Amino acid sequence: MAAHLSERNFDFMGKRRIALTLSTLLILISLGSLIFQGLKLGLDFTGGTLVEVGYDRPVDLAKVRHLLAGHGFEEAAVQHFGSSREILIRLPATPDLSSADLSNRIMEVLRSDPEARPQLRRVEFVGPQVGEELTEKGGLAMLFALFGILIYVAWRFEYRFALGSIIALVHDVVITLGFFSITRLEFDLTVLAAILAVIGYSLNDTIVVFDRIRENFRRLRRGTPEEIINVSINQTLSRTLITSLTTLLVLIALLVLGGEIIRNFAIALTLGVVVGTYSSIYVASASLLLLKVQREDLLLPEKPESDADLL
Amino acid sequence: MQNRFPLWKNVLIVLVLLIGLIYALPNLFGEDPAVQISPQRGAAVDESLVVRVGKILREAQIPLKTIERQEGRLLIRFPNTDAQLKAADLLRERLGDDYVVALNLAPSTPGWLQALGAKPMYLGLDLRGGVHFLLEVDMDAAIDQALERYQSDIRATLRENKIRYLGVRREGRAVALKFRSREDLDRAQAVLEKNFRQLVIKPDAEALQLTAQLSQAEEKEIRQFALKQNLTTLRNRVNELGVAEPVIQQQGENRIVVQLPGVQDTTRAKEILGATATLEFRLVDTEHDVEAALQGHPPIGAKLYRTRDGRPVLLKRQVIVTGDQIVDASSGFDQQSGTPAVFVTLDSVGAKRMAKVTRENIGKPMAVVFIENRVETKKVDGKTVKVRKRVEEVINIATIRGRFSKRFQITGLDSTEEARNLALLLRAGALAAPIDIVEERTVGPSLGKDNIERGFLSVIVGFTLVLAFMAWYYKLFGLVADVALFFNLVLLIAILSLLQATLTMPGITGIVLTVGMAVDANVLIFERIKEELRGGNSPQASIYSGYEKAFATIFDANITTLIAALVLFSFGTGPIKGFAVTLSIGIMTSMFTAILVTRMLINWIYGGRRVAKLAI
Numbered sequence: 001m002a003a004h005l006s007e008r009n010f011d012f013m014g015k016r017r018i019a020l021t022l023s024t025l026l027i028l029i030s031l032g033s034l035i036f037q038g039l040k041l042g043l044d045f046t047g048g049t050l051v052e053v054g055y056d057r058p059v060d061l062a063k064v065r066h067l068l069a070g071h072g073f074e075e076a077a078v079q080h081f082g083s084s085r086e087i088l089i090r091l092p093a094t095p096d097l098s099s100a101d102l103s104n105r106i107m108e109v110l111r112s113d114p115e116a117r118p119q120l121r122r123v124e125f126v127g128p129q130v131g132e133e134l135t136e137k138g139g140l141a142m143l144f145a146l147f148g149i150l151i152y153v154a155w156r157f158e159y160r161f162a163l164g165s166i167i168a169l170v171h172d173v174v175i176t177l178g179f180f181s182i183t184r185l186e187f188d189l190t191v192l193a194a195i196l197a198v199i200g201y202s203l204n205d206t207i208v209v210f211d212r213i214r215e216n217f218r219r220l221r222r223g224t225p226e227e228i229i230n231v232s233i234n235q236t237l238s239r240t241l242i243t244s245l246t247t248l249l250v251l252i253a254l255l256v257l258g259g260e261i262i263r264n265f266a267i268a269l270t271l272g273v274v275v276g277t278y279s280s281i282y283v284a285s286a287s288l289l290l291l292k293v294q295r296e297d298l299l300l301p302e303k304p305e306s307d308a309d310l311l
Numbered sequence: 312m313q314n315r316f317p318l319w320k321n322v323l324i325v326l327v328l329l330i331g332l333i334y335a336l337p338n339l340f341g342e343d344p345a346v347q348i349s350p351q352r353g354a355a356v357d358e359s360l361v362v363r364v365g366k367i368l369r370e371a372q373i374p375l376k377t378i379e380r381q382e383g384r385l386l387i388r389f390p391n392t393d394a395q396l397k398a399a400d401l402l403r404e405r406l407g408d409d410y411v412v413a414l415n416l417a418p419s420t421p422g423w424l425q426a427l428g429a430k431p432m433y434l435g436l437d438l439r440g441g442v443h444f445l446l447e448v449d450m451d452a453a454i455d456q457a458l459e460r461y462q463s464d465i466r467a468t469l470r471e472n473k474i475r476y477l478g479v480r481r482e483g484r485a486v487a488l489k490f491r492s493r494e495d496l497d498r499a500q501a502v503l504e505k506n507f508r509q510l511v512i513k514p515d516a517e518a519l520q521l522t523a524q525l526s527q528a529e530e531k532e533i534r535q536f537a538l539k540q541n542l543t544t545l546r547n548r549v550n551e552l553g554v555a556e557p558v559i560q561q562q563g564e565n566r567i568v569v570q571l572p573g574v575q576d577t578t579r580a581k582e583i584l585g586a587t588a589t590l591e592f593r594l595v596d597t598e599h600d601v602e603a604a605l606q607g608h609p610p611i612g613a614k615l616y617r618t619r620d621g622r623p624v625l626l627k628r629q630v631i632v633t634g635d636q637i638v639d640a641s642s643g644f645d646q647q648s649g650t651p652a653v654f655v656t657l658d659s660v661g662a663k664r665m666a667k668v669t670r671e672n673i674g675k676p677m678a679v680v681f682i683e684n685r686v687e688t689k690k691v692d693g694k695t696v697k698v699r700k701r702v703e704e705v706i707n708i709a710t711i712r713g714r715f716s717k718r719f720q721i722t723g724l725d726s727t728e729e730a731r732n733l734a735l736l737l738r739a740g741a742l743a744a745p746i747d748i749v750e751e752r753t754v755g756p757s758l759g760k761d762n763i764e765r766g767f768l769s770v771i772v773g774f775t776l777v778l779a780f781m782a783w784y785y786k787l788f789g790l791v792a793d794v795a796l797f798f799n800l801v802l803l804i805a806i807l808s809l810l811q812a813t814l815t816m817p818g819i820t821g822i823v824l825t826v827g828m829a830v831d832a833n834v835l836i837f838e839r840i841k842e843e844l845r846g847g848n849s850p851q852a853s854i855y856s857g858y859e860k861a862f863a864t865i866f867d868a869n870i871t872t873l874i875a876a877l878v879l880f881s882f883g884t885g886p887i888k889g890f891a892v893t894l895s896i897g898i899m900t901s902m903f904t905a906i907l908v909t910r911m912l913i914n915w916i917y918g919g920r921r922v923a924k925l926a927i
Contacts (some may be wrong), residue, residue: 200875250773
């Protein structure tokens, strides 16, 4: 099966128009969703209170809601979490409701039901200021990561490659964020970590392809840039697919077995790996062609760039 | 081209793997439920305590594994949590106030491993249960307090030097002084500049005014001091909460992280950490009528207070002693009545004042005012604003029965619990600046258990899937990669244990991800070898150049991932940090195992002989 992969010769770059259209479409949809409805930011960023409670038997949500509303918690959102025996209660960060005491009061209310035996499983309280700072920090971390990578790749390869890998990265991140925006899945700290891991992964993939492109530009005396890139992608294709596959294997294990708390993290990474694999094949390499990369650009690092178009 | 490592290289690699195995081992042994006893206020942990504890537990027929004396504490291991909880309650009751009894999980690492310094990883709060707080010190309040002090010092200095002034007022973050003449202003400026080097004095000759502001260095000093004092206070308070292995650390310029493993009752923890309490001793005003004060006409020199049950009471404005003059406070029982009491010890200044006032007022009532500062966050016009709430209530009025000196007691408290909390708050001292809980994450023990099981299961399943795939796809070479992958996991765990890193749920996800990505280097190498074979090279030459050519690619690809991981690390809040740490270490260990370990194994299998075909 896979033994054939390496002998095949797909014309990837010939299909780059289709890929470009698809990518542009996905990015536009993602950006549209991000601009018009944004992300459903989790507690880490917005501030607020979350209480997870476990019972010894299935629990009726309506009853809990009624109980909470009766004690002045009309704002509380109550849902099942993982099973019918666990519930999750959320309180938004409101001006007069922001203190670490809220979770205690909620537990008191729940314990006032004589038939139920609630057990506290988890409390998360984040003050509004902490959330604001985190949003800022998260954005900065993203920019720093991109910038550091840009510099390293530019130094190891060439500035067009650096731009190409950043284009691929931004592509992956925007689409993953867009997916979270459209599906209204909660975007919390773990998802942010996943996005940063996607940056690392997608880059790893892109660099392997670029490495081969550079090698072939230097080795093969013939062929247009397009042909050389095609050959390079084909040579690295089996590796790209196998690594993605093994990573997806463990991610699926996490998705299925890891429980509720890291579900969104696993979803973000899974999507990121799929999109990242696609982008390292199509987006990154196609950007090189768009940026008109030439063999001369890679022959000698100290050679000045030539703008001569040899096509 | 022999494809053989020199002997030293083989020995070195095998040695690293063995050391890795040894230091990863402790993580397999699990933990014993334990109770930890540490001394308070000069009590001793000695052989007699061991005997005493052993006797208490034997009489109650509670099964135990061992009693160990460690530096300054006693550790008692139990076969199950049931026995642990029973023993803790019993010991708390029997040992009294001299010892702190805390629940703990003690790693059951065998002796020979301990001798090598091998310890298991430390489990994070999300895996063992406990509370994480982020506290913020209200620096504005700290600076305010400092300015208040300077204001009164400036007044006193001007009086001492007989310089007349019209007024000394606070204006925002400065003290403004008005004078009648230019001459006074100049003299004042000279005197103040000599006496207050921490202040920046700016004259305004037109308005005959001086403004004194805190210098930048002084402001920084105040902030640092407030934070340090809070750290110390919190450490004292947490120690008295009876928590095993708490973490109290500074984070950033004005925040403190407090982690209390295994604490379930967060209500009490919050009350004790978040509130700043102090006491004031004042005489009760018995000459004036409370009713008139209630109508809004309090007499001069008195102030209206309320007791805990809401009764109004008039107290004299003059404070006898304040909380920061309290050296020590402990709870116990009043010898005569048997009711809960707090025993207070004052410093010399406080003792002197207390002695003077009580001598002059024997038979008259004195009140203890309990003052609590709480901070509540409110949003006003979309901006987050902090509101400080000051709750003052009279907690106790007692008749002065004689001349107090350094030591005296307060009675009339509701319960032993209240007496204990009050004593605790007093002993920890008044805080320099109010603190405010800005973040809380609590994980209950059941969730912790679930997390560990789930995390463990997903690592095992993911790992097995990858192993199976590699063996099927790359045959013998795949098996070699599997061995390397196993050792990669071992080394990763060994390094995390050696660093005594805290393993958290995000850390586990980092491990899972590392496992998935670790095979990447091997895939790169094996694909290269296949390519070389297809290009018609001999098996030996293919192995050689496969490793050779793949190296640069692996290096580049991993460095970029490492950059991303380091950014994650520097971004550094809890969960992200844990993930970044495991990811970065995982990248390094996988480079070692995927390149060197597989090469060594493949050299053993194929090296130095004629090979017709590779099983790849």
